[in-house]
Amino acid sequence: MSKLDSKIPEGSLDQKWTKYRSTIPLVNPANKRSLEVIVVGSGLAGASAAASLAEMGYQVKVFCFQDSARRAHSIAAQGGINAAKNYQNDGDSIYRLFYDTVKGGDYRAREANVHRLAEVSGNIIDQCVAQGVPLAREYGGLLSNRSFGGTQVQRTFYAAGQTGQQLLLGAYSALQRQVGTGMVTMLARHEMLELVTIDGKARGIIARNLITGELEKHFGHAVLICSGGYGNVFYLSTNAMGSNATAAWKAHKKGAFFANPCYTQIHPTCIPVSGDHQSKLTLMSESLRNDGRIWVPKKKEDVEAIRAGKLNPNQIKPEDRDYYLERRYPAFGNLVPRDVASRAAKERCDAGYGVNKTGQAVYLDFAHNMKYKYGKMEATKKGIQNPTEAQLEALGMDVIKEKYGNLFDMYEQITGVNPYKNPMQIYPAVHYTMGGLWVDYNLMTTIPGLYALGEANFSDHGANRLGASALMQGLADGYFVIPYTIGVYLSTEVTRMSNEKDKADSIDKVKTKHPEFDKELAEVKARIDKFLTIKGTQSVESFHKRLGKIMWDKCGMARNKQHLTEAIKEIQDLRAEFWKDVRVLGTADEFNPDLEKAGRVADFLELGELMCKDALHREESCGGHFREEHQTEEGEAKRDDVNFAYVAAWEFKGESNFELHKEELKYENIKIAARSYK
Amino acid sequence: MGSGNEQFLNLTLKVWRQKNSKTAGTFETHQLTGISTDMSFLEMFDVLNEKLIHEGKDPIAFDHDCREGICGMCSMFINGRPHGPKQGITTCQLHMRSFKNGDTIIVEPWRSAAFPVIKDLSVDRTAFDRIISSGGYVSVNTGNAQDANNILIPKSAADEAFAAAACIGCGACVATCKNGSAMLFVSAKVSQLALLPQGQAERKERVLNMIAQMDAEGFGNCTNTGACEAECPKGISIENIARMNREFIGASLTTPNK
Numbered sequence: 001m002s003k004l005d006s007k008i009p010e011g012s013l014d015q016k017w018t019k020y021r022s023t024i025p026l027v028n029p030a031n032k033r034s035l036e037v038i039v040v041g042s043g044l045a046g047a048s049a050a051a052s053l054a055e056m057g058y059q060v061k062v063f064c065f066q067d068s069a070r071r072a073h074s075i076a077a078q079g080g081i082n083a084a085k086n087y088q089n090d091g092d093s094i095y096r097l098f099y100d101t102v103k104g105g106d107y108r109a110r111e112a113n114v115h116r117l118a119e120v121s122g123n124i125i126d127q128c129v130a131q132g133v134p135l136a137r138e139y140g141g142l143l144s145n146r147s148f149g150g151t152q153v154q155r156t157f158y159a160a161g162q163t164g165q166q167l168l169l170g171a172y173s174a175l176q177r178q179v180g181t182g183m184v185t186m187l188a189r190h191e192m193l194e195l196v197t198i199d200g201k202a203r204g205i206i207a208r209n210l211i212t213g214e215l216e217k218h219f220g221h222a223v224l225i226c227s228g229g230y231g232n233v234f235y236l237s238t239n240a241m242g243s244n245a246t247a248a249w250k251a252h253k254k255g256a257f258f259a260n261p262c263y264t265q266i267h268p269t270c271i272p273v274s275g276d277h278q279s280k281l282t283l284m285s286e287s288l289r290n291d292g293r294i295w296v297p298k299k300k301e302d303v304e305a306i307r308a309g310k311l312n313p314n315q316i317k318p319e320d321r322d323y324y325l326e327r328r329y330p331a332f333g334n335l336v337p338r339d340v341a342s343r344a345a346k347e348r349c350d351a352g353y354g355v356n357k358t359g360q361a362v363y364l365d366f367a368h369n370m371k372y373k374y375g376k377m378e379a380t381k382k383g384i385q386n387p388t389e390a391q392l393e394a395l396g397m398d399v400i401k402e403k404y405g406n407l408f409d410m411y412e413q414i415t416g417v418n419p420y421k422n423p424m425q426i427y428p429a430v431h432y433t434m435g436g437l438w439v440d441y442n443l444m445t446t447i448p449g450l451y452a453l454g455e456a457n458f459s460d461h462g463a464n465r466l467g468a469s470a471l472m473q474g475l476a477d478g479y480f481v482i483p484y485t486i487g488v489y490l491s492t493e494v495t496r497m498s499n500e501k502d503k504a505d506s507i508d509k510v511k512t513k514h515p516e517f518d519k520e521l522a523e524v525k526a527r528i529d530k531f532l533t534i535k536g537t538q539s540v541e542s543f544h545k546r547l548g549k550i551m552w553d554k555c556g557m558a559r560n561k562q563h564l565t566e567a568i569k570e571i572q573d574l575r576a577e578f579w580k581d582v583r584v585l586g587t588a589d590e591f592n593p594d595l596e597k598a599g600r601v602a603d604f605l606e607l608g609e610l611m612c613k614d615a616l617h618r619e620e621s622c623g624g625h626f627r628e629e630h631q632t633e634e635g636e637a638k639r640d641d642v643n644f645a646y647v648a649a650w651e652f653k654g655e656s657n658f659e660l661h662k663e664e665l666k667y668e669n670i671k672i673a674a675r676s677y678k
Numbered sequence: 679m680g681s682g683n684e685q686f687l688n689l690t691l692k693v694w695r696q697k698n699s700k701t702a703g704t705f706e707t708h709q710l711t712g713i714s715t716d717m718s719f720l721e722m723f724d725v726l727n728e729k730l731i732h733e734g735k736d737p738i739a740f741d742h743d744c745r746e747g748i749c750g751m752c753s754m755f756i757n758g759r760p761h762g763p764k765q766g767i768t769t770c771q772l773h774m775r776s777f778k779n780g781d782t783i784i785v786e787p788w789r790s791a792a793f794p795v796i797k798d799l800s801v802d803r804t805a806f807d808r809i810i811s812s813g814g815y816v817s818v819n820t821g822n823a824q825d826a827n828n829i830l831i832p833k834s835a836a837d838e839a840f841a842a843a844a845c846i847g848c849g850a851c852v853a854t855c856k857n858g859s860a861m862l863f864v865s866a867k868v869s870q871l872a873l874l875p876q877g878q879a880e881r882k883e884r885v886l887n888m889i890a891q892m893d894a895e896g897f898g899n900c901t902n903t904g905a906c907e908a909e910c911p912k913g914i915s916i917e918n919i920a921r922m923n924r925e926f927i928g929a930s931l932t933t934p935n936k
Binding site for chain 1: 748815819824831836876
């Protein structure tokens with residue numbers, strides 16, 4: 001019998017959430033005031049959850065490591081947010097969004113969760129617009145939509161290339177409003193370093209004030225981990241420099257199962273690596289694939305001439321270009337899902353067609369649509385007959401500028417190359433992690449009272465996330481799911497509180513004076529002191545880089561048994577070396593960014609091993625997880641639904657010791673099928 | 679990937695070092711060699727910190743996070759200009775190809791009474807959060823919203839609101855202003871919400887409260903020098919300040935007891 005109970009409600013798929021929502025026990029307003037909730041992370045999931053819970057009357061404390069809640073990395077999301085509004089009258093529906101998401105996730109997500117996500121998607125747009133989020137509009141004043149990969153309808157809402165920024169600032173303003181009313185206590189520049197559990201329930205956290213270095217004890221009746229994903233295990237990723245797995249990993253080591261850690265999303269359109277100094281990779285939004293065509297030269301001699309700087313790609317004739325996505329996947333073309341597009345780029349580059357010095361870049365080219373789609377359209381509008389090529393280019397350029405201006409500027413800043421005149425060079429990079437803390441339908445982890453929301457949980461994206469779905473999930477969890485589902489647990493807390501109201505040592509009276517808090521605080525202090533006393537020779541950064549290289553080379557876009565086995569050993573060795581030879585300077589009682597980073601890298605060094613173990617055990621290819629041993633003759637992923645249609649949830653048993661638990665995935669509404677975009 | 683014209687620079691760096699908000703700071707000089715023109719400015723700082731750690735010296739504290747110009751966390755005052763010599767970008771987007779071999783680069787924190795130094799190049803900008811808490815929102819609880827397309831918003835109004843909403847809250851406007859004024863930051867939020875139908879109900883209260891909080895935080899006033907607009911990495915227009923002044927006068931004259 002599995003230890004995992006997903007708590008999916010009974011009933012037909014489209015009624016589960018509606019019915020369940022109406023039957024969840026309520027917490028009366030007077031009792032809400034005496035319940036405290038801790039929220040770790042202030043991105044879309046954290047900020048929206050904190051604001052909503054505070055509006056309902058709970059006492060909320062929010063923690064983030066940045067200097068303000070507004071910095072959370074949700075802010076960097078570019079392209080958009082999906083919602084099944086069917087404003088475009090193109091056949092969209094809740095069912096279709098649900099279906100696309102399950103299929104896009106390569107049939108490795110939970111049906112009930114995904115359907116709920118699709119159901120609330122429309123409410124999110126309503127909420128954000130009501131907050132004053134300036135989403136893009138048509139001339140008639142209605143909201144505008146665009147297409148994203150893996151779908152054939154226009155359901156993506158956006159704000160130029162800064163959708164995440166605008167949505168986050170909306171959630172942030174709702175959060176700051178509650179800070180103003182005193183319902184939320186905001187603790188910026190604080191980092192959660194331990195979860196405190198008492199009698200098996202989450203009861204609070206140990207956090208470090210990053211400015212003074214002081215370790216603090218914080219009590220909560222529930223703790224919400226909204227700390228994002230763990231893509232920075234790879235060192236180079238599109239994540240922010242500070243994005244880390246520490247909160248989730250500490251929770252895991254305290255008993256929360258970690259699900260599907262090997263499912264990582266490699267985003268196909270990022271600016272390629274320029275050299276060893278590289279500290280992060282920058283995404284170029286997937287929305288660019290609406291108008292950009294991806295290609296490499298057909299002839300090896302053209303590749304060599306380009307690399308030698310003797311040939312400009314604009315001079316290569318159309319018939320000498322290999323638009324490989326259009327060739328391999330005619331139905332979806334350049335709009336295939338991310339995992340498919342990334343692997344196809346790798347395939348061409350591995351075959352020797354990469355177009356930069358490192359051989360790891362392909363072209364994303366706007367010239368065709370700039371001239372012949374938008375240029376012609378504008379010329380017609382302006383009544384220009386027989387426009388010249390130069391006129392078409394100029395007219396089209398204005399449209400491209402309006403649509404993607406900020407992305408093109410960013411590209412030019414980073415590369416020094418003008419993308420209006422030259423095709424962009426792009427290559428896949430680590431972007432998002434579908435895996436995360438295992439949660440049930442209520443978003444509760446295997447530790448009672450501990451929840452995980454947004455990218456920090458595993459629930460909705462299966463083995464591959466479709467574009468514009470991360471913002472949707474973060475806000476769905478925070479605005480429209482947790483405010484209801486937290487009541488399931490907190491109502492039992494109310495009963496317990498009333499039973500214990502005459503008990504002098506009840507947790508509600510003792511709170512952080514409970515000895516468990518002191519014990520955990522002492523352990524955190526010992527860990528910090530350990531970093532400072534090793535006094536080794538190598539920087540934290542250098543260990544992080546080495547870990548990243550192992551992960552990218554052996555647990556990246558393509559994986560195999562031999563490499564994964566090697567990687568596990570290499571990571572174990574690297575971790576041992578870290579704890580012997582890391583050099584962390586300064587003291588514990590001051591602002592010390594390098595000390596913060598040491599803690600995060602120490603956790604990555606453990607998580608990386610689990611990712612490889614998960615990847616090794618999953619003897620199939622699905623979504624972001626591609627095992628070279630499991631592919632068709634054409635090089636497409638080969639899933640194994642007979643043996644692997646389950647969520648792999650790992651229990652921490654001790655160093656390098658994880659026990660696998662399986663949650664079977666049942667598809668009752670969607671016929672599980674081979675995932676084809678041809 | 680880089681421009682294909684990679685060169686290597688030797689540089690002198692004069693960097694502000696300050697242990698904490700209670701101690702006085704000073705400039706420290708560092709020599710760097712072989713800095714690739716393809717590096718970002720912050721990657722150059724990574725190289726410097728790696729060198730310092732290797733030498734057993736305390737690395738330089740500086741704020742940064744997304745490194746793609748959107749989170750607003752990075753905040754260096756470079757050669758007398760916030761975010762360095764190029765217009766329209768943050769420090770993290772600045773690349774070393776903007777410098778020449780042999781250059782001396784002076785790097786300071788944001789300097790403003792309302793932004794106390796935490797350490798070295800990191801400053802405390804929580805005053806901005808408190809200003810937003812005082813009114814930079816629409817009071818709409820989760821679940822209260824009507825269908826998003828029920829209220830039409832002309833594209834021009836949505837675009838103008840978006841242009842103001844693009845502010846990243848980095849504080850360059852304050853750092854560069856001789857008065858240490860936060861008017862560009864505050865006016866961007868006031869404008870965004872004043873331009874949209876959703877912001878109308880609280881329009882007057884908002885501008886009065888946000889300006890009161892701005893003054894309470896110790897930010898200076900605006901004397902129309904325009905440095906904020908020139909240095910804003912997101913191109914926030916100074917027209918927003920004019921709009922905020924109009925909003926403020928209108929609200930002051932028509933709101934009793936304020």
